[in-house]
Amino acid sequence: MHIKISIAQQMLTLLDDAGNVHAQYPISSAANGVGCEKNSGCTPLGAHTVRAKIGAQQPINSVFIGRRPTGEICTPALMAEFPNRDWILTRILWLSGTELGKNRLGNVDTMQRYIYIHGTPDSVTLGQPGSHGCIRMRNADIVALFDAVPVGTMVMIDD
Template sequence: MLIHISFAEQLLTFRDTRGRVHEYPVSTAANGPGEQQGSGCTPRGRHIVRARIGDGAPLNAVFIGRRPTGEIWTPALAAEHPQRDWILTRILWLSGCEPGVNRLGRVDSMRRFIYIHGTPDTEPMGLPRSHGCVRMRNQDVLDLFDRVPAGCPVVLE
């Protein structure tokens, strides 16, 4: 079982325990790959899914600080809050596995709150546009979430 995220292809590939492959378009950081806290970059290297958040929440549920707000994303809600970086539907919180690269200190992916998460379906996929996380279509993150356990390995390159 492995999640592989390609910066070049803006593609998440998940290989399950039966060897089946599932592919999803994604959007990584507009600032490119990088590990430093405050960089707005998506970290590289080996990670694991440390936490799965949002099980049972409705499609387009809005999360702030990993907690559901009770809101459901709509274009009208987006217009009311134009500065929000929308985290929707499900969250897979990543933890780095490589000390000094993406774990501990100022490069710690978990402390940087790096997630795989849903985003408004109006946002483009296949283009680096996020603030550091890996954005997915809501139906896609729902599908992935149901397949992925905590502890699943993730490689970003």
Template sequence: MSKRIQVDIAGQTLTLFDDDRVLADYRVSTGLNGVGEENGSGCTPRGLHRVRLRIGDGCPVGTVFRGRRPTGEVCDASLVAANPGRDWILTRILWLTGCESGRNRGGRVDTLRRYIYIHGTPDSEPMGVPRSHGCIRMRNLDLIDLFDRIPRGTRVEILG
């Protein structure tokens, strides 16, 4: 059996498969600027990726990350209100690396160097609507569910 993830940009969904059997479907939020691979574009990269690193195992729901490290904060409505416009990276991080040289790996199109993650976001942020800076945002409890089901190296295909 082989677990894999498929992100559908048009449908704003992330599906976890085991071979061809659907294990879970989640609503997500991808790049506000659409799809694209260029560094600095704010777009969600397409193509085949893998989970390079799993970060945050065991951290409380709502743990705030900056530079992939917990800040010691736990996100709540008052923290969000006090920091308008902050790009929240919460709970867990699945850091992606591109597998297609010239498309999403290497040079100005390198997903890993662009710091593209699957990560949690405040509950106040809508799902099913493109709103991120290029990452794939999920509800925190959905992200924990996904995180706990997949190993490092899991294949992630982003369809745009």
């Protein structure tokens, strides 16, 4: 299995080893566009790998801060209480760049930038940029993707 993410189409495609489409999901990439530099708020391009899977067995809508579950479940009331949170929910696929100088090491390190594929509140609009750099997905979709891919899965992010 490998993952292709199209920024232009705002779509994540899961492909099997023969290149056949296994699943497709709408996503939301960065509101700031694409780019690999630290503190840019952009979604990094290029070849990546799933470095870590976080959140197995957590309930749908579990809230994560610093890659740790807070014990909270995201609800409209909780969102109203914390309107400025960047909601990272349900599961996290933490990405690591594989291209030295482009998305790995130095000022362009995807993993050090904490770039994930993660769940987002179902009220968030997908299909258009809006994240702070990560790839946002519906909670049911991130669970399906999380369960389908192992650590080490290749991820290509293209504009």
